[in-house]
Amino acid sequence: MRLIRQLIATTIVAIAALTVLATAPAGAHTGFESSDPADGATVDGPLDAISLVFTGPAEPTGTGFEILDGSGTLRTPTDASTADGLTWVLRFDPPLDGGQVGVRWMVKAPDAHPIDGSFSFTINAAPPAPTTTVRPSGVAEAVDESAADVDGAQDVVAAEAVESSATEGAASTDLDAFLDTGEPSATPARVGAVARAMTLAGTLLGVGALVFAALVLHGEQRDVRHVLFWVRRAGLLVLAGVVVELAAQVVVEAGGDWSALTSPTAIGDVMGSVFGVAVGLRLAGGLAMAIGPRFDLVAVSSSDRPAVRDLVGVGAQRVHGTLPPELDIGPAGHSAGAPRHAAGDHAWQPSTSMVAIVGAVAVVAAHLFDGHTVVKGHRFWTGLVDVVHVAAGAVWVGGVVMLAAVLWRRHRHGRRLRALHLALRFSVVATIALVAVAVAGLALTVIVLDAPSGLWSTQWGRTLMVKTVLVAFAAAGGAYNHRVLIPELSATPDDPELVARFRTVVTFEAVALAAVVAATAVLTGATS
Secondary structure, three states, X not given: OXXXXXHHHHHHHHXXXXXXXXXXXXXXXXXXXXEEOOOOOEEEOOEEEXXXXXXXXXXXXXXXXXXXXXXXXXXXXXXXXXXXXOEEEEEEEEEEOOEEEEEEEEEEOOXXXXXXXXXXXXXXXXXXXXXXXXXXXXXXXXXXXXXXXXXXXXXHHHHHXXXXXXXXXXXXXXXXXXXXXXXXXXXXXXXXXXXXXXXXXXXXXXXXXXXXXXXXXXXXXXXXXXXXXHXXXXXXXXXHHHHHHHHHHHHHHOOOOHHHHHOHHHHHHHHOOHHHHHHHHHHHHHHHHHHOOOOOEEEOOOOOOHHHXXXXXXXXXXXXXXXXXXXXXXXXXXXXXXXXXXXXXXXXXXXXXHHHHHHHHHHHHHHHHOHHHHOOOOHHHHHHHHHHHHHHHHHHHHHHHHXXXXXXXXXXXXXXXXXXXXXXXXXXXXXXXXXXXXXXXXXXXHHHOOOOOHHHHOHHHHHHHHHHHHHHHHHHHHHHHHHHHHHHHHHOOOOHHHHHHHHHHHHHHHHHHXXXXXXXXXXXXXXX
């Protein structure tokens, strides 16, 4: 028990660390590769074109491409064009003349995640005369006094040199400020990352709770209603997360201008993208999950719900080889030993809640239009693998959380936990889901990473390794339940110590999987 508590504490720390990581500005799967002129280079002028190369398809967004020329004048390209979406050529008329030139860019990948950056280079040519001369405080007075007190052309030249030196210092400071791209888009990007975690958590919880209610749970009416209320809460969480993420995306694409939230054009531009399709599916799906579950329950008998009865049989046989007496099903489908169902047990009728089920399908299908699907590999196959990964993860994550919630609810109300019945029914569902998660996750890793070295050389790869460790923690808890506690509970189903240990381990699984959700949210927007 002490070891389990220590593992739970460690996992909570991991969640906190991942939350900090999740609130960092999310990189997109498109990255900056090179430029011509390169950062820090010196070239002969005048210069009429600059090229930028990205690692994936990029499209200008927000402030797009901006240039601070040698005179300190802010300029935009006369023309910005690309043939393949990877290499952008910026042309200038009139050309850029001498001095230090700064370039600042903001683009978005096909999945609508924005990235920005900057670089500078020097042009060897006489810098153009600035249209307006601004003298730093104190310099103008010093120049005027020198010119008045000293007679001769040499002294005037010396004064102008002082002024020129001070002006160049101010220009350098302006260039440094121009090249600093940390703001204003960093804050909305962080908000978007947190909102993405909210949306993902709602998706996994809602979809998993629906499957848990349909295939695993039977008990008192309040147990079933409690799980269905969680489906509604998950739908509301999806709605809240996607609205905030949409708002953050609009602000980011407007270059950090929060007033863009009042602009129908800015909102329409985001909704008209592939990312907007994902937003629409999540809005519709979240609303359907929030209002769709109907509390239509039916009394359970030994001849009801054959799918669940079969899951119990398979789960028990996997552990024992033969069914324990209290779960032994006779030829007529009735228990040969103690009854498998308590008097008054009820089950959910999913056929009357198709709105909620369609909503769950919609929030999962949204992953066809966001994240890895639109930027890596073949669109169809990557989308299929991603949907399988999310759906299977939802069945596992949401199921474990609901299992813990039901056990703790029964414990708080002083009712019999009947942990063995729940464990046997959920074990088969969880095993299938875990296998699907592992296979689809491995396939996504191969698709996203260009080489094994990406596991330790990229943010995406490092976060994936953290996520894998957390998944291993959760899977270890499930394996302990399956191999150790379930056989012991079969012999003594109501042993208070065994029941308490089972409840604690399931809680540990749920906490570890919460950290997995945080890691997955980071992976959705991390640079690959």
